[in-house]
Every structure is written in structure tokens, then in C-alpha cells.
Amino acid sequence: MPKYKLEYIWLDGYTPLASLRSKTQIKEFASFPKLEQLPMWGFDGSSTQQAEGKNSDCILKPVAVYPDITRKDGVLVMNEVMMPDGKTPHPSNSRATIPDDPDTWFGFEQEYFFWKDGAPLGFPEGGFPAPQGPYYTGVGFKNVGPIARKLVEEHIDTCLAAGINLEGINAEVAKGQWEFQIFGKGSKNAADQMWVARYILTRLCEPYGVDIEWRCKPVLAPFNQPLDWNGSGMHCNFSTKHMREVGGKAYFDKLMAAFNQYRDEHIAVYGPENHLRLTGLHETQSIDKFNFGLADRGASVRLPHSFVNNGYKGYLEDRRPNSAADPYLVAGRIVKTIQLVPTT
Ligand code: ADP
Ligand code: MN
Ligand code: MN
Ligand code: MN
Numbered sequence: 001m002p003k004y005k006l007e008y009i010w011l012d013g014y015t016p017l018a019s020l021r022s023k024t025q026i027k028e029f030a031s032f033p034k035l036e037q038l039p040m041w042g043f044d045g046s047s048t049q050q051a052e053g054k055n056s057d058c059i060l061k062p063v064a065v066y067p068d069i070t071r072k073d074g075v076l077v078m079n080e081v082m083m084p085d086g087k088t089p090h091p092s093n094s095r096a097t098i099p100d101d102p103d104t105w106f107g108f109e110q111e112y113f114f115w116k117d118g119a120p121l122g123f124p125e126g127g128f129p130a131p132q133g134p135y136y137t138g139v140g141f142k143n144v145g146p147i148a149r150k151l152v153e154e155h156i157d158t159c160l161a162a163g164i165n166l167e168g169i170n171a172e173v174a175k176g177q178w179e180f181q182i183f184g185k186g187s188k189n190a191a192d193q194m195w196v197a198r199y200i201l202t203r204l205c206e207p208y209g210v211d212i213e214w215r216c217k218p219v220l221a222p223f224n225q226p227l228d229w230n231g232s233g234m235h236c237n238f239s240t241k242h243m244r245e246v247g248g249k250a251y252f253d254k255l256m257a258a259f260n261q262y263r264d265e266h267i268a269v270y271g272p273e274n275h276l277r278l279t280g281l282h283e284t285q286s287i288d289k290f291n292f293g294l295a296d297r298g299a300s301v302r303l304p305h306s307f308v309n310n311g312y313k314g315y316l317e318d319r320r321p322n323s324a325a326d327p328y329l330v331a332g333r334i335v336k337t338i339q340l341v342p343t344t
Pocket of ligand 1: 105106181235
């Protein structure tokens with residue numbers, strides 16, 4: 001029987017920005033293991049801000065499994081963190097608390113910076129490159145810098161081989177900034193894929209001395225004044241069965257009224273430091289406003305042309321979540337607000 005390398009992945013207890021952690025367990029299976037075959041496991045929560053030293057055990061509960069082509073017989077196992085009883089979700093376990101609905105579909109657009117030696121990859125030492133303009137969807141060393149293309153290509157291949165619905169990639173507006181898109185059905189499934197895609201990317205960068213900067217506004221001028229460099233978002237595109245099949249202006253208006261009413265609750269889970277990014281500049285709406293607009297990239301929620309042309313049917317794009325947001329909480333909040341709005 002082959003010995004599989006099970007990489008157990010989880011989120012640590014650091015706030016406001018949790019990091020991914022992982023460790024390997026070797027186990028024999030007759031063939032590629034199914035989720036039900038994977039045992040719970042433990043880790044030292046006192047080293048991850050998830051427990052006190054004297055009672056330090058936390059439990060890992062497997063929730064999703066993906067093949068890992070970067071290793072022979074490799075398996076990526078996404079986990080929820082549980083209390084020592086194995087039944088109670090740990091307070092840091094956001095996945096356990098969110099509503100799920102397999103008919104709600106999500107498309108996350110994850111923007112991020114490749115980061116090397118304290119600056120975006122490709123920035124000259126101690127300074128800034130030419131202003132933004134040529135970098136978005138750019139080609140050529142002077143626009144995308146070193147290594148980035150190789151990394152995003154490896155990321156695509158590793159995600160696809162894992163069965164993750166990665167739908168595309170592109171170089172973004174700032175130098176060293178890129179995006180990938182993940183599609184999933186159901187808030188937990190979509191966000192599991194997102195976290196594992198983040199994990200894969202972060203790990204692929206290690207041999208190159210490169211990190212991923214997930215924070216939403218990492219390039220700031222002195223005195224904390226944002227320079228003319230874009231921040232990173234994690235736009236959340238979403239649709240329910242009702243939006244896809246029935247839709248209509250009346251329902252849309254009710255939905256947007258609820259999004260307006262719960263603006264603060266949404267912003268609370270749309271990622272740390274978002275006031276630095278949602279300024280009203282750089283294709284964002286300001287953090288204290290809520291609006292929507294047709295094809296409007298300066299709106300909180302953008303309606304694609306297809307949505308309006310099809311009689312307010314299809315998907316919407318919430319542009320406010322940022323690159324460092326927890327996709328479990330983002331998707332969960334969107335489902336929560338949708339569930340408050342009657343479809344009739
Ligand atoms: P943008 O023009 O904002 O850069 P992208 O092409 O990067 O758009 O991303 C669009 C996203 O919308 C993709 O992640 C895709 O999966 C998602 N999407 C498309 N159709 C739907 C749908 N019906 N429900 C939810 N998400 C969808
Ligand atoms: Mn995009
Ligand atoms: Mn983008
Ligand atoms: Mn977008």
C-alpha cells in the first residue's frame with residue numbers, strides 16, 4: 001500500500017490576520033484517501049495563539065481533501081480547529097459558524113503582492129518603479145519583473161491538479177501585484193478552495209525567497225499617506241438560485257437595501273485595514289458609503305452589464321472585501337444578508 005503524505009492545513013489564532021499553518025502525517029491507504037478516511041489530529045495550540053501552555057492541545061478536523069502534485073503521493077487536507085473535546089469549534093474557527101447553501105455560488109478575485117526584501121517584487125532597491133500604467137495585464141520583464149510568471153504558472157497547474165476551480169490569473173495594476181480567481185458552489189466549499197489556493201501559492205514561493213503580501217495596502221508613503229499605488233481586493237462575485245433563475249428589479253432593490261442596512265456588519269468581516277484601501281480612489285468606493293452601479297468600478301457593488309440586460313438576473317460583484325479578508329466570513333456574511341431578504 002502506498003504511503004501518502006498528508007499535509008494537514010489550518011488557520012492559526014493570530015488577529016486580525018490569521019496565517020496558514022501545516023504539518024505532515026504519513027499514512028498508508030490502498031488508494032487516494034477519501035475525506036471520511038482521514039483521522040482527526042492534534043497540534044500545540046500554545047504556539048499558534050490558540051491555547052494556553054498548560055492545556056495546549058487543539059484538534060484538527062479534516063473538512064476537505066485535494067491531491068498535491070508537488071509531492072509524490074501528496075495530499076492537501078484542509079481542517080477546522082476544534083477544542084480538545086474534538087466537538088466544540090475553537091473560537092478562531094470561522095468556518096464552523098457560517099451559514100452554507102450549496103446553491104449560492106461564489107467567485108473570489110484574489111489580488112496580492114509578490115514580496116521580496118521588504119518591497120513588491122520588481123521594485124528597485126530603496127525606491128519606486130515607473131508609475132502605474134503598463135503593469136496591469138502587462139508582458140515583459142520591465143512590467144512583470146522576475147520569477148512572477150513562473151510562479152503564477154506553477155500555481156495554475158498545482159491548483160488545477162488539486163481539483164480547485166481556479167478560473168484565471170492576471171497581472172494587476174501595481175508592479176508586483178497579481179490576481180487569481182476561484183469559483184465555488186456553497187460558502188464553505190468556495191472558501192476552502194480559496195484558502196488552499198492561498199496555501200499552495202505561499203508554499204510555491206519559498207524556494208525563490210519570495211513571500212505573498214496579503215495585506216490590502218502594503219505600499220504606503222511616509223506619514224501613512226497612500227501613494228498612487230493600488231491596494232489589493234478580494235472582490236466577491238455571488239449569485240443565488242433565485243438571482244440566477246428569477247431575479248428582477250424588485251428583488252434586486254430589496255437585496256441592495258439589506259446590503260445598505262448591514263453595511264457595518266459587512267465591512268467588519270471584509271478584511272483588516274480596509275479604510276486604507278476603500279478611499280474612493282483606485283477603483284474603490286469609500287468605506288463609509290454604500291452604493292451600486294452598472295459596470296461601475298468605483299461602486300461598492302458592481303452590476304455586470306449581463307445582469308441588467310437579463311432583467312436583473314445573474315451575479316453581482318461586491319468589490320469591498322480585501323485581499324486579507326477571511327473568505328469564510330465574507331461568504332458567510334453575504335449568505336446571512338441574503339437570507340434576510342424574502343424572495344417574494
Ligand atoms: P473582473 O471584471 O471584476 O476583473 P473577473 O473575470 O476577474 O472579473 O472575475 C469574475 C468572477 O465572477 C469570477 O471569479 C467568476 O467565477 C465569477 N462568476 C461568474 N459567474 C458567476 C455566478 N453566476 N455566480 C458567482 N460568481 C460568478
Ligand atoms: Mn478580476
Ligand atoms: Mn483585479
Ligand atoms: Mn472584480
